[in-house]
Amino acid sequence: MSARPMSAPAVCSLTVAPGATAVTEVSTSRVHEASATVLLGRCRDRVRPALVEAVGHLHPWTGEMAAYALGWADATGKPDPGGSEGKGVRQTLAVLGAEAVGADGAVAVPGAVAVELVHTFSLLHDDIMDADGLRRQRPAVWKAYGTGPGVLAGDALLAQAVTILAEAPGHHTAAAVRHLCRTLNALVSGQAEDLRFEDRPWRGPGAVEPEQYRSMAEHKTGALLGCALALGAILGGAPDGTVTTLDRAGRHLGLAFQAVDDILGIWGDPRVTGKPVHADLRQGKKTFPVLIALAGGGEAAHELAVLLDSVERIDGETAEYAAELVEEAGGRTGTRREARRHLDAAHRTLREASLIHPAAQELDVLFTHLLDRTW
Amino acid sequence: MSARPMSAPAVCSLTVAPGATAVTEVSTSRVHEASATVLLGRCRDRVRPALVEAVGHLHPWTGEMAAYALGWADATGKPDPGGSEGKGVRQTLAVLGAEAVGADGAVAVPGAVAVELVHTFSLLHDDIMDADGLRRQRPAVWKAYGTGPGVLAGDALLAQAVTILAEAPGHHTAAAVRHLCRTLNALVSGQAEDLRFEDRPWRGPGAVEPEQYRSMAEHKTGALLGCALALGAILGGAPDGTVTTLDRAGRHLGLAFQAVDDILGIWGDPRVTGKPVHADLRQGKKTFPVLIALAGGGEAAHELAVLLDSVERIDGETAEYAAELVEEAGGRTGTRREARRHLDAAHRTLREASLIHPAAQELDVLFTHLLDRTW
Structure with a gap:
């Protein structure tokens, strides 16, 4: 691992050779889906007691908000069996990261808890920054509890995430903490880049270039997926080279995931995504499909640019036309x-x-499963 | 140091024997004041390059907000020689903590940077939670840049604080990081306790007891002052016993500081505090003077309780009367x-x-100086 703690996260280095496109057809086989579901369940079960303990040691109020955010409770603090809990992708990657380097998955548990808490923290604070009132079909924490409490709950989760990892037993704790810290800086930078995109023009000087978008997505989405795998490997005692490779695999996964998310943000079925059709276009978000379209030149690109430049606020009809373009x-x-x-x-x-x-093999199955949506 | 990472911060254990009251007369000597000012300046100068470097490695936008929060720049990012920079109490405590255990102050610099960044983070987020629009006679970060950016800047500072410490050289880094983590949890808990006080009654069952207030103040104010000293000592290679003692000294300092702040919050001169007279009473804050008054019994206490219970919002005249009571x-x-x-x-x-x-001796001078205000 490189030791560049204080520097801003490097611009995305995950270039892919142009020849390497369209090789994998995303499998939709039920076998894969079943295996991945079992796998995610196994890892969640393994991590759950430590995650519950970590949340249980928070101040009762921030603990209640954390339990709500994690889908364990409703907004009155009562257990919510219908609460939409996340899949636990990051905790699963951490456990598999350790197992894949020959260690017992148990050594990765503090890392798994840390990445899950960091993920929850980032959802809480990002929803505030993006004024996003819905999360997993329920009011976001700041909508349910208020903005101030939402900020506080995020802070509590972040502090507890680092604590759990810093207190982990074994000889690899310090390296794991350093890796998590670098990831936190990347996450925050990614969010900063994303928020700053809003003020930039659709085209011309200062427009967001696809490469800048990739950098943002690597920081905002890829870094934590890479970190989850890396923490498992670090706590499992893997050499630096393996850690770096796993981190890179997770980052690629994150970039793929973000690209699919962007497709669904425009063309996704509202019944599945829980968002209105063309949601990202209505919000004027500078996502990859739009940036790639604008960068492509040609008549449709030109028409799209004129359209986006001309409207103050994109309504439903304009969004539909923009999506076509x-x-x-x-x-x-x-x-x-x-x-x-x-x-x-x-x-x-x-x-x-x-x-x-x-x-x-399980990592392969999981990777495929995570992209196994209709896009 | 005890290893109770995941447990909620213990209730304040800083009991003081009742006989030990009113011993020290707070010195207002100019000699002391001059020494303390020189001392603070010396330590700020020592820490400054590392602090500037840490902020310089943030994303440019969060870095700009951090520089504004630190009083280095105005809200357009331009250097602001008139900007009201803090005294740098926490960084000074860290440097002196190392020197006081016989180490070179330089070893404490990563700890000093960390506590200063954590302090700035907590001011940023607390101002959002408390809807406090003014900080050091200027608009708070969230007022100048917006709530979302303010949340983000706080996150960036917190992430960078832990990073700087985790990357510090030497054999004591891991212990220092664990101490900082415990402090972060305490800080967040203290803020949670404080926010929750708002919803509690002035008297009767559920009223805030003075001991609960002390616990809140120890977490919210004392923990970071104690941590500053402790980090200096840890990085300076001090034994656990010395670290714990210094941590306790800092917590007592914090409790003293908070008590004085509470006095100034009611009776302080607006030209000095920058807040309206009786500010804390107008805001209905459950501060120590009010809680102690209510707990005292007697006619004035009763009248005060009736007054506070009867009004929805405390206006200027009511606040003046309440202050008298x-x-x-x-x-x-x-x-x-x-x-x-x-x-x-x-x-x-x-x-x-x-x-x-x-x-x-310098710590003694500094402690006295910090309470050397008119109260």
Whole structure:
């Protein structure tokens, strides 16, 4: 691992050779889906007691908000069996990261708790910054409890995340804490980049370039997925080279995931995404499909640029027309290609790491499963 | 140091023997004031390059907000020589903490940077939670940049604080990080306790007891002052016993400081405090003078309770009358006594630690200076 703690996170280095596109067809096999579901459940079960303990040691009020955010309780603090708990992707990656380097998954538990708490922290604070009132079909924490309490609950989760890792037994704790710290800086930078995109023009000088978008997505989404795998490997005693490779695989996974999210943000089925159709376009978000479309040149790209420049606020009809233009200008195809390239790169990077079976196979299954949505 | 990472911060254990009251008269000598000012300047100069570097490595936007919060720049990012920079109490305590255990102050610099960044983070987020629009005679960060950016800047400072410490060289880094983590949890808990006080009644079942207030103040104010000293000592290679003693001295200092702040919050000169007279009463804050007054019994206490219970919002005239009742019921005297007891305890605790001169004397001077306001 490089030791550049205080420097701003490096610009995305996850270039993918142009030839490596459209290789993997995303599997939708039920076998894969079942395996991944079992796998996620197994890892969640393994991490759960420590996660419950970590949340239980928070101040009761921040603990209640944390339990709500994690989908364990409703906004009155009562257990909520219908609460939409996350899949636990990050905790699963941490456990598999350790197993894939030949260690017992148990050593990764403090890392798994840390990344899950950091993920929850970032959702809480990002929802405040983005004024996003809905999270997993329920009011976001700041909507349910108020902005101030939402800020506080996020702070509590972040502090507890670092604490749990810093107090982990074993010889690899310090390295794990340093890795988590670098990730926290990357996360915050990614969010800063994303928020700053809002003020930038759609085209011309100062417009967001696709490469800048990739950097933002790597920081905001990729870094924590990479960190989850890396923490498992670090706590499992893996050499630096393996840690770096796993981190890179997780980052590719994150970039693929973000690309798919961007596709769903425009063309996703509202019944599945829980968001209105063309949501990202209505919000004027500078997502990858739009940026790629604008960068493509051609008539549709030009028309799209004129349209986006001309309207103050994008209504439903304009959004529908904009979505057509993005598609016509190659934004959807280009983003699909981006997702496939990074998913392929993630699988390929895993193979570079000479991992131990069956965890190595399980990681492959999980990677495929995470992109296994209709896009 | 005890290893109770995940448990909620213990209730304040800083009891002071009742006989130990009103011993120290707060010195207002110009000699002391001059020494303390020189001392603070020396330590700020020592820490400054590392602090500037830490802020410089943030994302440019969060870095700009951090520079504004630190009083280095105005809200357009331009250097602001008139900007009201803090005294740098916490960074000074860290440097003196190392020197007082016989180490070079330089070893404490990462700890000094960390506590200064944590302090700035907590001011940023607390101002959002308390809807406090003014900080050091300027708009608070969230007022100048917006709530979302203010949340983000706080997150960036917190992440960077832990990073700087985790990357510090030497053999004591891991212990220092664990201590900082415990402090972060305490800080967040203290803020949670404080926010929750708002919803509690002035009297009867559920009313805030003075001991609960002390616990809140120890977490919210004392923990970070104690941590500053402790980090200096840890990084300076001090044994656990010395670290714990210094931590306790800092906590007593924090409690004394908070008591004085509470006095100034009611009776302070607006030209000095920058807040309207009786500010804390107008805001209905459950501060120590009011709680002590209410707990005292007697006619004034009863009248005060009736008054506070009867009004929805305290206007200027009511606040003035309430302040008189608080004073009559012994709230001002009691809080002065509280401040003096904890300041004495802080000085006494320092002496228990068998520290090295001249840093030990300098700590004494600094402690006295910090309470050297008109109260």
